[in-house]
Amino acid sequence: MTEKEITFTVNGTERELRVEPRKLLVHAIREDLDLTGTHIGCDTGNCGACTVYKDGEAVKSCLQFAPQADGSEITTVEGMEDLPEAGMGESDLHPVQEGFHEMHGLQCGFCTPGMMLAGKALLEEHDDPSETEIRQNISGNLCRCTGYQNIVKSIEYAADVLAGREPPESPVENPSSGVEATADGGEPDGGRTDGGRPLDLTREYPRGDGDE
Numbered sequence: 001m002t003e004k005e006i007t008f009t010v011n012g013t014e015r016e017l018r019v020e021p022r023k024l025l026v027h028a029i030r031e032d033l034d035l036t037g038t039h040i041g042c043d044t045g046n047c048g049a050c051t052v053y054k055d056g057e058a059v060k061s062c063l064q065f066a067p068q069a070d071g072s073e074i075t076t077v078e079g080m081e082d083l084p085e086a087g088m089g090e091s092d093l094h095p096v097q098e099g100f101h102e103m104h105g106l107q108c109g110f111c112t113p114g115m116m117l118a119g120k121a122l123l124e125e126h127d128d129p130s131e132t133e134i135r136q137n138i139s140g141n142l143c144r145c146t147g148y149q150n151i152v153k154s155i156e157y158a159a160d161v162l163a164g165r166e167p168p169e170s171p172v173e174n175p176s177s178g179v180e181a182t183a184d185g186g187e188p189d190g191g192r193t194d195g196g197r198p199l200d201l202t203r204e205y206p207r208g209d210g211d212e
């Protein structure tokens with residue numbers, strides 16, 4: 001098959017590739033540019049793991065052929081820390097990255113690069129999005145782990161930093177800050193009915209019938 005030459009800017013650097021016309025953009029990014037932070041979850045446009053920021057919007061890179069990116073400007077998760085808004089918060093990270101770190105917005109991390117770039121695209125348009133707007137914006141990005149609660153808080157954190165507002169304290173660093181974060185983004189006591197009494201890690205609990 002005749003290969004096509006494409007030239008595009010990825011994370012601020014101009015790149016030239018020769019690709020088969022049928023090659024998906026996500027494969028060009030991962031295989032030819034070795035930027036494996038862009039993930040592949042489904043290859044069919046459903047999960048959003050492959051989301052990149054292309055010419056000012058979040059796009060699913062498994063839904064485009066690589067030649068469609070000719071002449072475009074793309075940011076992947078690897079380039080976020082080099083964007084002009086990086087370092088506006090308390091770290092050198094992009095505010096969206098810092099938000100996910102501070103607000104416990106990830107667990108396994110598989111969805112995270114796509115979520116962050118979807119969040120960045122939203123914050124380019126809205127400096128103070130509502131929770132509903134954030135949820136609508138990330139509705140094309142699936143997360144199997146977090147329950148989304150802390151992803152929303154992470155994007156809200158980034159919105160505050162980018163707009164010069166005081167972001168909430170990290171519940172990870174400051175468990176008494178009043179902002180609750182749990183591993184699944186759900187109720188702090190995990191929905192237990194015993195009042196959320198924590199396990200006493202200093203005592204031995206019976207492991208089952210046969211152990212007593």
Ligand code: FES
Nearest residue numbers: 041042043048062
């Ligand atoms: S890999 Fe592109 S949407 Fe799932």
Ligand code: FES
Nearest residue numbers: 107108143144145
């Ligand atoms: S953090 Fe595991 S899929 Fe979202």
